[in-house]
Amino acid sequence: MKREHGSSSGCPLDELKHFSPGDDQRERLTFSRTHAVLVDAALFNSGGGLLPQPGKDVWLSSCVKMPSSPSSRMLTSGLMKQASQTKRWEVISKKLSALAKKTAASAEDVEDAIMKYNPKYKGQWSFDALCSFVKAVPDTESFFSKLLPKMAALALKLPEFVKKAVPLLKRGSSASISLSQAQISCLLANAFFCTFPHRNATGGSTEFSQLPSINFTRLFGQWSLQKKEKLKAVLHYFHVVTDEHTKPSGLVTFERRCFKDSEMPDWKRCEEKMNKLHVSSHGTIESEGTGLLQVDFASSWVGGGVLGSGLVQEEILFLLHPELIVSRLFTEKLGDNECLIITGSQRFSRYSGFADSFQWAGPHQDNLRRDQWSRLKRKILAIDALHYKHERDQYSMKHVSRELNKAYCGFKGRDPNEPDIATGQWGCGAFNGDAQLKAVIQLMAAAAAHRGVAFFTFRGEELQRGLQQTHRLLAAEGTTVGKLFLLLEDYCAVQRASGPHVDLFHFISTSRSQL
Template identity: 30%
Template sequence: MRDSRSNTMNTLETREALTSILPYLPLILRSSSLFWPPPMVEALKSLARGPLHSNVNSGQVFAIAISDLRNLLSLPDSALHPSALHGYALFFDDFMSRDASEKWFGNVVPQLADLLLRLPELLESHYQNAASFNGTETGLRLLESQQQGIVFLSQELIAALLVCSFFCLFPATNRGAKHLQAINFDNLFTCLYESHDISQENKIKCIVHYFEKICSCMPGGNVSFERKVLPLTNSPSHISSPKANFWSKSSVSLCHFEVHSSGLIEDQPAEALEVDFANKYIGGGALFRGCVQEEIRFMINPELIVGMLFLPAMADNESIEIIGTQRFCDYTGYASSFCFSGDYKDVKGVDSMGRRKTRIIAIDALSRVGKRQYTPECLLRETNKAFCGFYDQSSRQQYENLFVDTEFSEAEFDEGNGNPLESSTRNLLTYFQSVNETSSNQPMRVNEQKWDDDKVGIATGNWGCGAFGGDPEVKAIIQWLAASQALRPFILYYTFGLESSRKLDKVVQWIISQKWNVGELWEMLVEYSRQKLKQQTKLTFFEWLLPSLYDDDPMIMDTSFT
């Protein structure tokens, strides 16, 4: 078996993948095989035999053991920050019950150590399988900026890599230079000790619960991590980044839009693509003090965290799609009130590649842009960013005629020449038009439908709002435009009770009744934004678009930026 794996490790694709990721792994490569340093093996074997052999039976001793492992790897700055050491001791000795602590150190830690011992074997097996996956490179590697690509990882390999994070074994050198997030968990425990924030304690509870679950029953599925890129120049193999003229001339019908004033994106009933309101550094503050939408998702689906290992920051024309992560935790609250509330049984189905049908798309909105968000450049950036996340590259053939060229000349759109978009997509869009016509006459609830795999919609909400300062009404319309242009059949939009989104459903129904297409709605958004920039209106977009909705509602206040 070793010879077979060594031969696999010698393939060109595997060597290139390893060359990119090896500096960020705690293993060594020797004779085409991956190894732990021998002293590390002995230390892990001791941990794997249990507390009677290793004496690791408390948070304080556990923290010292982690520091010792880092020393054996000769990691730069191998000594953990004193606050991190105190954080491990605080959680496992003070916040965890005696019974839970005995179970953790008696059963869980030995299994985690054993999983680390098997990491070299798991990685070599991974590369052996990745090298022969339908001729597509899927091995673990850095998916650098502007590099369209996908990585497939087994849930078992992800678990082993996350144990490395928990034991703080990943080298931190040069991660910043590659625009990579910190991946070790020491900062999480540092924040716990220094802030005494209840949300930090509960974030760690989610991760600890994950490790307890995988030690009792290791999941056997796969997870894919894909960097999606809209090239800035035309490419025969990819859809390029649209220009403003493309959006204004689009005749694609608006998709079905369903507003939910309660509920959560992750609980959506359909097989929709669930939007992660991401930081450009995927994961945001998940391993620091952050505890809002993205960070919470990374805690209840901890397998998402491993993407931070090899996915550098997203550029304006990029998004990251992750399929297959399992949800392990239930929770209540948000931000400072976030609280782990127990086990979650994930009953999502599995696709033909062994991935759970949980599709998450990370798209980062512009932050703190104020009135600049109404400029043509920002409108285009946000719409293209959402479109990059929403379109399905695997179904590129159905887009080929739709996106022949994003640089159409004005002559090509003359009335005499006809619209190339309209003529090439009329049959393709018949289904979506019928959906919209149905919804304008009688509401269609998505949870009453059985959507096929090739009709996956979008589940989203107030993306780029809140701390990022985005206009929630404009952002809702931007996502609708992007989802429609990406030929998604529906949007499930969760308002989280936001006051300024109270009229969203009525505005959506009115827009549908006008039978506007993407281009027409885009033009309305552009005109509103132009007036907003010139201070010709102080109205919100919904007030400006449909004043009659607000005539009988004096409680609606102007939420515009001044």
């Protein structure tokens, strides 16, 4: 059955390689020097389910510093107002236990608890968005008041759910972390209640300056209609994971891939030719691209502004799959030769609109099959494009090569059975990328990686037609990636010269004799 949607061209979507029932991991779930498994792998492999792997607390800058660690301490005032050090988890437990025992809790209760163990930020953190949300959305107050105690109880299970140190996915190293969905929900509940130590201060001199924020403080302040829709998605996720009948029970893997320069293609001499392409002006990566490697148009700080004011492709993706947010807990800023691949995340929500028009559109029932490691058959690839202050800056072969290498890093599979790619206008919009140039770059990287592409232009019918015609021309004439790279050199030279903008697709069409 062909899965066509709207205006499309090129090969049918079903001709691209998707996840299939026979694509299960063949090896057993095991931990290694580069794969941290936070569940008991031996028990899981013997059919015993997903239970936490025993371990010990580690208070090092190479690992997540957990709020439940005995080494996490805070100053409190004792008798005669003399300051003394207290285990921070004791304060957290006291406040969250009080919340968990309530039959109904308020946004003010959340603020009171959070500020009790984050006193340094009194007067700096605002909770107006959280308070306004409860009052602005019909029936939310009753729903929210009953959900909060369940979320507090979930956060308190941290020492029980995560017993092994969580290593950081550090810049310059390929490594993976596998966690159960239950563990992720517990970690995110702690992020909601802002319990993670050493993660509030930002700046180059702070201990975890190379990590994104994880505590939810920015989401709670500066009320806006966009914050309202974000909170709907986040709270729906917590509603599902705190319900005994609906809480998920699978595994999710976060893999940081780092490529050496020697592993990158020599683009000028690359002999690969264009692979399959499906182009559609309708449909989305996260829906019609299901079963393919779905590209997250990422920030180098994964998740971008999901916990702040951002609300474009990456932030929407993270709101539909809130388990992705936990990647911010342990993933350092991505380098030029790195990507992050998340396998097994669950989709919890539907949506409509984009940016200012984004709206949460209700629950989503995720019916994907699971692989041998109990992961949903969904792969999401986070690759960050360059952000150009001036559009003309991108017409430099140094920048083109950087984008080729970044896309190749994500597209190059470790396994020949990995699915083809679902992508679109990567690095365009707010990042000022040229949609035609970015599309050609992705086709070249996919060809070098031997992967087909489903390209969604998001209602861009002119881009859809132009890309299809250009791909058909390149494929018909057997144009290699190397020859197309040389043509881009000429194109960039023309673009950087003073004069009007030159259409890349037209340039390729009229420069065939040079190929």
